[in-house]
Structures are given as structure tokens and as C-alpha cells.
Amino acid sequence: xxxxxxxxxxxxxxxxxxxxxxxxxxxxxxxxxxxxxxxxxxxxxxxxxxxxxxxxxxxxxxxxxxxxxxxxxxxxxxxxxxxxxxxxxxxxxxxxxxxxxxxxxxxxxxxxxxxxxxxxxxxxxxxxxxxxxxxxxxxxxxxxxxxxxxxxxxxxxxxxxxxxxxxxxxxxxxxxxxxxxxxxxxxxxxxxxxxxxxxxxxxxxxxxxxxxxxxxxxxxxxxxxxxxxxxxxxxxxxxxxxxxxxxxxxxxxxxxxxxxxxxxxxxxxxxxxxxxxxxxxxxxxxxxxxxxxxxxxxxxxxxxxxxxxxxxxxxxxxxxxxxxxxxxxxxxxxxxxxxxxxxxxxxxxxxxxxxxxxxxxxxxxxxxxxxxxxxxxxxxxxxxxxxxxxxxxxxxxxxxxxxxxxxxxxxxxxxx
Ligand code: SAH
Ligand code: SF4
Numbered sequence: 001x002x003x004x005x006x007x008x009x010x011x012x013x014x015x016x017x018x019x020x021x022x023x024x025x026x027x028x029x030x031x032x033x034x035x036x037x038x039x040x041x042x043x044x045x046x047x048x049x050x051x052x053x054x055x056x057x058x059x060x061x062x063x064x065x066x067x068x069x070x071x072x073x074x075x076x077x078x079x080x081x082x083x084x085x086x087x088x089x090x091x092x093x094x095x096x097x098x099x100x101x102x103x104x105x106x107x108x109x110x111x112x113x114x115x116x117x118x119x120x121x122x123x124x125x126x127x128x129x130x131x132x133x134x135x136x137x138x139x140x141x142x143x144x145x146x147x148x149x150x151x152x153x154x155x156x157x158x159x160x161x162x163x164x165x166x167x168x169x170x171x172x173x174x175x176x177x178x179x180x181x182x183x184x185x186x187x188x189x190x191x192x193x194x195x196x197x198x199x200x201x202x203x204x205x206x207x208x209x210x211x212x213x214x215x216x217x218x219x220x221x222x223x224x225x226x227x228x229x230x231x232x233x234x235x236x237x238x239x240x241x242x243x244x245x246x247x248x249x250x251x252x253x254x255x256x257x258x259x260x261x262x263x264x265x266x267x268x269x270x271x272x273x274x275x276x277x278x279x280x281x282x283x284x285x286x287x288x289x290x291x292x293x294x295x296x297x298x299x300x301x302x303x304x305x306x307x308x309x310x311x312x313x314x315x316x317x318x319x320x321x322x323x324x325x326x327x328x329x330x331x332x333x334x335x336x337x338x339x340x341x342x343x344x345x346x347x348x349x350x351x352x353x354x355x356x357x358x359x360x361x362x363x364x365x366x367x368x369x370x371x372x373x374x375x376x377x378x379x380x381x382x383x384x385x386x387x388x389x390x391x392x393x394x395x396x397x398x399x400x401x402x403x404x405x406x407x408x409x410x411x412x413x414x415x416x
Contacts, residue, residue, distance in 0.1 A: 030118075033096025034089075035067060035177065036170030038223050049092050051085075059085075061232065066095075068233045071177060071186030073097055098174050101127060103182060109134045110379030113179065117171050126164055128211055130175040131384045132183065132203070139183075140205040143175050145221050146212025151246055153266070153279050155311055157345040158211045166217040172224035175210075176234060179203060205240040209264070215248035215255060225259050238262070244309065249285040249293045256298035263297055264307040264338070265290065269317050270325040278317070287329070294333055305334040311342050312353035312361065323364035330370070337365050337372040343380075 034042060042063060043056045051059060062081055066072040073095055075086045098115040105111050111132040119125050131142040147164035149156075180186055185202040206228055208214040214221040225241055227233040243255060244264035256263065267287075269275035275282040282290075294306050308330065312318050326337070339362055342352040353361075358374055365372040378384065 031094045033170050034093050035096045036173035104382040106379040106382045110384050112382050112384040133378050138204045139202045141203045142207050142210050144210030145214040145217050149212050155350050169220040169223040207242045209244045215245045215251040246279050246281050247290045252293040267308045268311050302334045305336050307336045309338045311340045312358050314351040314353045318353040318357050323361045327368040337370045339374045
């Protein structure tokens with residue numbers, strides 16, 4: 001179902017000040033999309049509609065250029081493709097765009113989008129969130145890899161949500177493409193020649209830190225990241241794409257070898273008994289094993305360090321002894337340590353450490369020679385901070401239903 005943009009515009013809810021009138025940017029029908037396909041798969045799709053073998057390579061290059069360099073949402077603008085072929089492509093395919101259910105802009109400039117993707121197989125349409133965080137000199141897009149998460153980290157709101165399904169490579173790439181589109185981050189046609197693909201970009205960094213465990217959706221995440229990193233694709237440097245994992249040890253070396261992206265590890269505890277509770281995948285892959293996989297991560301060097309994420313939970317993992325043990329554990333691994341103030345959510349069993357405690361912890365880690373920035377929570381007013389990507393969509397769904405009900409007399413959106 002597409003949502004009438006006017007429904008929300010007509011809502012009298014004062015919160016609409018931050019909720020932009022969403023647009024339905026694509027239909028949710030079953031026409032296959034060309035977005036997110038590897039070159040090989042795209043070639044196969046073109047062969048499937050009878051395009052001659054000797055043309056395949058050129059057509060694949062043209063389509064990639066239009067979809068990823070220019071951000072084309074439609075075949076009709078692809079002017080160096082013949083009209084006949086454009087019509088044929090449009091008959092069989094779309095350049096997929098999800099429906100944008102909502103776009104929220106925080107007072108600090110952080111943006112959050114709620115996207116709805118069509119049902120796959122017997123499933124229902126799904127919704128995921130993508131967050132853009134502008135900072136001095138860079139802009140980071142936080143991308144989701146799954147709808148929900150099959151893991152149950154005890155401090156993470158996404159972890160309380162049932163795992164619905166993996167996102168496809170198309171759906172992962174689409175989050176980046178639509179975010180860039182909404183930000184006006186594709187170059188204007190007259191500027192396309194003569195500028196470097198990354199010049200003046202708003203989205204300079206990607207982190208796979210939205211909803212889900214990316215290494216439990218290995219192939220789709222890999223293919224999507226390869227399109228993000230491809231110089232003829234979305235052209236982001238591999239050093240500016242970071243995959244965050246809770247510690248799926250057997251997949252760590254493989255994702256590094258196949259993509260060369262940066263790695264972040266959600267460590268959060270320095271003892272197995274505590275990590276078993278906070279990050280339950282630890283019951284399967286212990287800290288020592290996880291750190292061993294980190295030590296042999298392909299391409300690791302002082303210039304390409306692993307980021308260790310550490311959420312600061314009051315009285316749980318935030319003592320000076322914990323900080324010292326963290327330093328000891330990471331010895332010999334080129335590492336950065338990212339201290340994340342815990343972002344509470346309704347019903348969560350934890351509190352964020354006191355600020356002095358976080359600073360004392362950071363001080364120990366800094367003195368050991370690690371850069372350890374304390375991550376400032378961004379977009380709190382729109383619930384866009386780490387680990388909050390569940391409550392927000394539920395809230396929006398309620399809002400959406402109310403707005404729709406007001407507009408069209410009670411027919412609401414989909415529930416989970
Ligand atoms: N599943 C992956 C990536 C998504 S979570 C992973 O766990 O690494 C992105 C980061 O946010 C992880 O480090 C996660 O532990 C952290 N996080 C989750 N809930 C949080 C919360 N409530 N407050 C602060 N950080 C949180
Ligand atoms: Fe899943 Fe990551 Fe949340 Fe753990 S922290 S439940 S792995 S999204």
C-alpha cells in the first residue's frame with residue numbers, strides 16, 4: 001500500500017513539525033529491481049530479456065553509472081541508452097526505490113528515515129530505519145542490515161524485536177541511494193564530468209550499525225558494500241565503510257577478505273561471564289576467540305585499525321578495573337576504542353554511567369595510547385541514537401495510523 005503524503009500533511013499532531021510530509025517514492029509491486037545487483041547478476045538480468053551478449057558489459061556499465069553516479073530513479077532519464085531499450089527495460093524492471101514512510105530531522109541536523117520495503121515471499125511488508133549524522137567535515141550514514149535481530153543483547157532495543165527477515169542487497173543499497181537523494185547528494189548533471197566522484201559529498205562514511213547483525217546476512221551485506229565501495233558504483237572509500245558485528249567469529253576473516261572494509265566489534269565487556277549476558281553470542285564465541293579473529297583481520301595495520309565499541313553501563317562494565325583489563329586485552333591489536341554512553345529505552349534494565357565515570361574510564365584507555373572518543377549521542381529528540389531503532393518505528397506507526405485514520409476513515413497501515 002502506498003501512503004498518501006497528504007494524509008500526514010493533514011494531521012493536526014504538533015509533532016509533525018519534525019515529521020516531513022513523506023512521499024511514496026515507489027510502488028511495492030513485484031517488478032524486479034536493478035538496484036543492488038552485482039555486475040554479474042545485472043548482466044544475467046539483461047541477458048534474460050534478450051540483450052545481445054556483446055552489449056552486456058557496456059549496458060551494465062551504463063546502468064551502474066546512471067543508478068549510482070547520477071542517482072537516476074528512472075530509465076527515462078538515461079539519455080545515452082536508446083529509447084527502444086529504455087522502454088524495454090521499463091517494461092521488465094524498475095530502478096527500485098522503497099516507500100519513504102517518514103523523514104525526521106533532529107534539532108542537531110541528524111536525520112532519520114523510515115523506509116518500507118515490499119513483502120518477500122509469504123512475508124509482509126517491512127520497515128527499517130536509516131540515520132544520517134552530519135559532523136564537521138563528514139557525514140555518516142547508519143544503515144540497517146536486517147529487520148529486527150536474531151540476537152538478544154540485553155541493552156539493545158533492536159534485540160527485543162523479533163527477527164523478521166534479512167534485507168536484500170537491493171534494500172541495503174537503496175537506503176544509501178535514497179538518503180543521498182533526499183540530501184541532494186547526487187551531483188547535478190552539468191557537474192558530472194570533471195569532478196571526482198567523492199568531491200563535496202554529504203554522505204562520506206557508511207556504518208553498518210543500524211538494525212540487525214550484518215554478518216548473519218553475509219552475502220547481501222557483502223554485495224551491497226561492494227557496490228558502495230566500487231569506483232563506478234557509489235564510490236565510497238573502503239576505509240570509510242565500517243561493518244559492526246557483535247562477534248560472529250567464523251565470518252570475520254571472510255568479510256574482510258571479500259570486501260576490505262573496516263571492522264568494528266561490539267565488545268562491551270572484558271569478562272566472558274558478563275559478556276555472556278550483555279552480548280549473548282559470546283556464549284558461542286568467547287572473547288579470546290573473538291580477539292584472535294581480530295588479530296588476523298585482513299589488512300589490519302596502524303592506519304587501518306579495528307574499532308572496539310563499548311557501551312557504558314552504570315555499575316556493570318564501567319569500573320577502572322574494567323578499563324585496565326580492556327587495555328590489557330587489546331594489547332597488540334591496532335585498535336580504536338569507542339565509548340558509547342548507554343541510550344536508555346522504555347523498560348531497559350540499565351542506566352548510563354555517570355559522566356565522571358565515563359571520563360575516568362576514557363582517561364585510563366587514553367593513557368594506554370588508544371584514541372577513545374566518547375560518542376556523543378545524536379538525534380536524541382527523534383530517537384535516532386544507537387540501539388533506539390525500535391521504539392521509534394513503533395511510535396511512527398501509531399502516528400501513521402492516526403493520520404491515515406483521520407484522512408481516510410480508519411484504514412490504517414500494517415502492523416507487525
Ligand atoms: N548488530 C551489530 C550492529 C548494530 S548495533 C552490532 O551489534 O555490532 C550498533 C552499535 O550500537 C553496537 O555496538 C551496539 O552494541 C550499540 N548499541 C545497541 N544498543 C545500544 C544502546 N541502547 N545504547 C548504546 N549503544 C547501543
Ligand atoms: Fe542485534 Fe547488534 Fe542489537 Fe546485539 S547490539 S541485539 S547484535 S543489533
